[in-house]
Amino acid sequence: MARVVGVHGIGQQLLGEHQLGAAWAPALADGVTRAKGRLDPDDVGMAFYGDLFRPVGRALAVGDPRYTASDVEEGFEQDLLRAWWEEAARTDARIVGPDERTLLRTPTAVQAGLRVLSRLPYFADVALRAMVFDLKQVRRYLTEPGLRERVWERIDAAIGPDTRVLVAHSLGSVAAYEALWHRPDWPVTTLVTIGSPLAIPGLVFERLRPPPDVPDGTLPGTGRWPGNVRAWTNVSDEGDIVALVKDLKPRFGDRVRCHVVHNGSHAHDAKPYLSSQEVGRAVASGLGGAGD
Structure with missing residues (x-):
């Protein structure tokens, strides 16, 4: 099984694990190279859940509903x-x-x-x-009742005994965070979140499972630490509107290492994040190679 598993974000329902893996693996390998480490693209796997959001096909109509x-x-x-x-x-x-x-x-x-x-x-x-x-x-x-648990099951299916690092993008970072807390038996020790909406107040943060710890009864409270993870790195682009809150430390504690990068014109795209030195350093460190 893969030593590094990726968890994609929104809008991937028409793709699949092989297509996404073909894009993510070399980008992650390049990021690790920037961090003076080495990652074999074959060590990267994908947890795919996009099809859970794909509408059921019917005659002469495939793809997203024609929303307005x-x-x-x-x-x-x-x-x-x-x-x-x-x-x-x-x-x-x-x-x-x-x-x-x-x-x-x-x-x-x-x-x-x-x-x-x-x-x-x-x-x-x-x-x-x-x-x-x-x-x-x-x-x-x-x-939606039961949907997040089905997404967690997809991540679980991609995790093997050799998996040490989980790299999660956008909505996938929410799913990865929650799944890690509910599956402390996983061997994953490093979480890397990119373009994450985890700390958006009122919309996402308070809806997390497990819910934030609110000892004095005053929201928003403090997010729980994700399972047995020893290192958590969050990377965002200043222009990434999905990652509204760039610094996760006020909500999840000072153990989270937070970095801001520049992804060019496509601030929320996964690949510029994956190929950054900051992500590469976190992945390499999680695998016991170069890094901080």
């Missing part, structure tokens, strides 16, 4: 869209954020938010219906 702005539901989905929009405005002076009057409570405001995000490099090649589908994936994972 009107399909962005009130509550979680609109709140997440607004959070992404506000973060995009914070990191790019050219973008006008939502004002207090709209708050995405109307179809027109939702459409405007989707239109703004579609101009960002990460979403530039993403159709509107697919962007809405991404919002629904996050909401479904966090709220």
Whole structure:
């Protein structure tokens, strides 16, 4: 089994473990090389769960449902869209954020938010219906009974006795964090999260399983440490709107090593993260090679 296992993020439902592995393995190997270590791409495996979100096919229709702005539901989905929009405005002076009057409570405001995000490099090649589908994936994972446990099972199937490092991107970082806590018997000792939304207040953090520890009854509290992991490194790009909270230490403790990198125009893409020296150093260290 693989010594390093990757866990993908949102929007991968039309791919699979072999396609993703073919992209992730060389990128991770390059990152480890930057850290003056060595990683054989054959030592990298993928935990794939995207098909759990793929709609059941029917005659003459395959792929994502043809969502429109009107399909962005009130509550979680609109709140997440607004959070992404506000973060995009914070990191790019050219973008006008939502004002207090709209708050995405109307179809027109939702459409405007989707239109703004579609101009960002990460979403530039993403159709509107697919962007809405991404919002629904996050909401479904966090709220749909039994779904997150099925995702954990996919990660479990990829973990072997030799697996030491888990590298998880975007929504996959939430799944990996939760799965590690619920499976302390895994041999994984190093967690690397990239482009992670784990600490987003109100939307993600308080919905984690296990829930945050709130000793004084005052939210948001402190996140539990993930299982038997000895080292946790979180890497984010300043322009990554999905990773709204770059520093995880205030929520998960000072043991988390947090780094900010520059991924160029595609801030949330997995491959620039994977090939960075910071990720490579964390992976190499977890495997007992070069690193900090």
